[in-house]
Amino acid sequence: MRIADAVVPAEWADQTLVLAEFGGGRTETAPVTWAQQVMWRAAERSGSNHRFMNLRRTVPVSERVRADLPSVTRALGLLVSRHGALRTRVRSIDGELRQEVAAAGQLPLLVAPGEADGSAAARQAAARLADVAFDHAAEWPLRVALVTVDDRVRQVVLVFSHSAVDAYAVDVVLRDLRLILLRGALRTPPGPQSAQVAREQRGVDQARSARAVERWVREFARLPHPPMDQVGPGLSPRVRRGTLVSSAVDRAARLIAARQRVSVSAVLLAATTALAAGRDSSTVCGLFTMAHNRFRADYADAVANIGQIGMCVVELTDRPAFGELLPRIWRAALTGYRHAYYDPAALRRSFQDAGHDPETAFLPYYYFNDVRLAGGGVETVPVVSEKQLRAATADSSFGWVDGIERAAWHRLTHVVDEPGAAGLTLSVDTRFVAVDTVEPFLRDLEELLVTAAFREVPWPWTPSSTVAGS
Numbered sequence: 001m002r003i004a005d006a007v008v009p010a011e012w013a014d015q016t017l018v019l020a021e022f023g024g025g026r027t028e029t030a031p032v033t034w035a036q037q038v039m040w041r042a043a044e045r046s047g048s049n050h051r052f053m054n055l056r057r058t059v060p061v062s063e064r065v066r067a068d069l070p071s072v073t074r075a076l077g078l079l080v081s082r083h084g085a086l087r088t089r090v091r092s093i094d095g096e097l098r099q100e101v102a103a104a105g106q107l108p109l110l111v112a113p114g115e116a117d118g119s120a121a122a123r124q125a126a127a128r129l130a131d132v133a134f135d136h137a138a139e140w141p142l143r144v145a146l147v148t149v150d151d152r153v154r155q156v157v158l159v160f161s162h163s164a165v166d167a168y169a170v171d172v173v174l175r176d177l178r179l180i181l182l183r184g185a186l187r188t189p190p191g192p193q194s195a196q197v198a199r200e201q202r203g204v205d206q207a208r209s210a211r212a213v214e215r216w217v218r219e220f221a222r223l224p225h226p227p228m229d230q231v232g233p234g235l236s237p238r239v240r241r242g243t244l245v246s247s248a249v250d251r252a253a254r255l256i257a258a259r260q261r262v263s264v265s266a267v268l269l270a271a272t273t274a275l276a277a278g279r280d281s282s283t284v285c286g287l288f289t290m291a292h293n294r295f296r297a298d299y300a301d302a303v304a305n306i307g308q309i310g311m312c313v314v315e316l317t318d319r320p321a322f323g324e325l326l327p328r329i330w331r332a333a334l335t336g337y338r339h340a341y342y343d344p345a346a347l348r349r350s351f352q353d354a355g356h357d358p359e360t361a362f363l364p365y366y367y368f369n370d371v372r373l374a375g376g377g378v379e380t381v382p383v384v385s386e387k388q389l390r391a392a393t394a395d396s397s398f399g400w401v402d403g404i405e406r407a408a409w410h411r412l413t414h415v416v417d418e419p420g421a422a423g424l425t426l427s428v429d430t431r432f433v434a435v436d437t438v439e440p441f442l443r444d445l446e447e448l449l450v451t452a453a454f455r456e457v458p459w460p461w462t463p464s465s466t467v468a469g470s
Contacts, residue, residue: 020077023104030195054130084193110145118147118154191301212342223286234431237403244442246396250422252449270329278460291340310336319459367409
């Protein structure tokens with residue numbers, strides 16, 4: 001369905017819509033960023049995975065701001081005017097992906113009535129907007145719903161396409177939205193946008209890419225390359241995914257992070273790695289995780305998708321306890337992050353030159369991605385007893401989500417925001433990991449973290465007798 005100059009999902013038919021006018025200067029085209037290249041290649045190989053690709057956020061509207069419908073509509077127009085990445089479409093031109101930034105246009109906003117503080121209606125709107133894949137060639141990479149109560153906007157629901165922005169960019173955009181709602185405008189210039197980042201990657205960033213690719217090839221040679229023994233023919237779809245929503249995981253990880261002086265993401269990465277590698281006799285572990293790539297001061301406020309995969313190599317010869325493993329994982333992750341900014345085409349060529357098949361080289365290893373807002377830092381340390389934390393595990397819920405046909409790794413873990421909790425999704429290639437081990441693995445991960453929050457856990461870090469096989 002077309003509204004003004006934009007396509008919106010057909011599901012919006014017969015809904016109340018308003019249009020936010022935006023204007024940002026000139027029309028421009030640019031290549032896609034390195035991260036976008038990887039995303040499109042993955043979509044071509046495996047199909048679009050919009051449940052992970054659509055990033056949902058909700059902003060409660062402060063009582064201090066003018067929140068009538070025209071005022072909030074104007075604020076959203078200013079927001080899109082400020083950030084070129086939010087008024088960008090991606091199209092194939094002569095066989096090459098290009099991003100096209102519009103100088104001006106209109107963003108359709110869905111208006112949804114709510115009750116009380118509007119939070120219930122906001123959750124429904126977020127689920128509805130995120131449940132449809134974006135049409136990146138025709139649709140703006142941002143969908144918005146305004147939840148109104150008594151002629152006042154109480155909640156702004158935003159769903160971003162991960163093709164245009166990553167989780168850190170979303171954080172920047174939400175900060176700017178709150179300030180525009182409060183002040184009416186922003187006078188400071190925005191950070192770099194997607195088109196600028198892509199042009200710099202084709203130019204001044206090539207030397208950094210070459211160093212990163214060299215390190216990848218050298219470190220990958222250190223890893224064991226075990227044969228992948230099949231446990232079955234594989235289901236259809238091949239990769240099955242289960243999600244555990246747990247407040248206990250969220251609080252336990254924050255307790256451990258504060259004690260160890262590392263990030264919450266590092267704690268979750270270490271716990272996932274510990275369980276997955278606990279029964280492996282290898283002395284070296286390879287894991288792959290997403291890096292935000294905000295290493296340059298001028299990229300701290302970048303609104304683009306620039307996150308790429310970093311490779312972490314961890315020595316396990318001495319079979320460390322979990323508390324000893326944590327700083328080791330943290331240091332390995334930081335090293336991996338420093339070398340996670342590279343041209344993916346150059347990396348594929350270098351792997352092929354070294355005798356590796358880029359399509360299957362990573363299958364024996366593990367992948368981890370924390371896509372929660374603010375990257376999982378330690379903002380608050382919960383005050384909770386072990387008894388209370390263990391009681392909270394009874395409220396944890398497990399469920400299956402849609403599978404996908406293929407993945408580069410045989411085991412993948414994603415962390416997402418849930419109200420008052422962390423959502424852990426484990427994806428497994430059912431040729432190599434039995435599907436009935438998914439829930440036990442996630443329950444063991446929860447148990448490991450709850451235990452480690454109060455006492456040391458020795459190698460092999462398995463809190464119970466049930467561990468997912470690899």
